[in-house]
Amino acid sequence: MKFKWPLRLRISYNGNTSAFQADAVGPIPSIRSNGATKKDPKPLDLYWFYVVRSSMKKRVKIMNFETSLENFLSVVTENTKKYYKTNYSNLTPPVYVNLGGRKYNKIVSDDGNRNSVYCFVEKSTGLIYKPAGYRAPAKGARGSIYEPATFKNSDPHGSWLYYR
Numbered sequence: 001m002k003f004k005w006p007l008r009l010r011i012s013y014n015g016n017t018s019a020f021q022a023d024a025v026g027p028i029p030s031i032r033s034n035g036a037t038k039k040d041p042k043p044l045d046l047y048w049f050y051v052v053r054s055s056m057k058k059r060v061k062i063m064n065f066e067t068s069l070e071n072f073l074s075v076v077t078e079n080t081k082k083y084y085k086t087n088y089s090n091l092t093p094p095v096y097v098n099l100g101g102r103k104y105n106k107i108v109s110d111d112g113n114r115n116s117v118y119c120f121v122e123k124s125t126g127l128i129y130k131p132a133g134y135r136a137p138a139k140g141a142r143g144s145i146y147e148p149a150t151f152k153n154s155d156p157h158g159s160w161l162y163y164r
Helices: 044-087
Strands: 007-014 019-027 095-099 104-110 115-122 127-129
Touching: 044 095, 044 104, 044 115
Parallel strands: none
Antiparallel strands: 007 019, 095 104, 104 115, 115 127
16 A cells, blocks of 8 residues: 555554554645644644754753853852952852752852852742742842843842842
């Protein structure tokens, strides 16, 4: 039996042998201008294209989040070093550490003796929040790790996180 490509397959499940069986039914009917057909609301090729495409976008977004978070931490560290050099020349500046979490990344400033929360970064959006306490952020985003202009004036005390 010869069929035109792309083939339309009928997949059936055989309960006795616990196996799937695929039978060639015929060519896919003509595709409309919007990509759908009368019988198939989404052609299989387009469906797989959307699935693969969306998973690739998620991977790119995750990589961008990680690199943006590293960029954010490096800018905050540099600004803190400058601030300590001009105002507190006899002290060592704190080190900023990323402590992960379920929904938020907790950015902690560690000066050797004690830890304090510097800010929270939401994993899904990359928004920066002022800490309300050690465990939770305050309401209302104060910046974004994707926009360096929002954190270019950062300081070690976190005063840039207050609303103006």
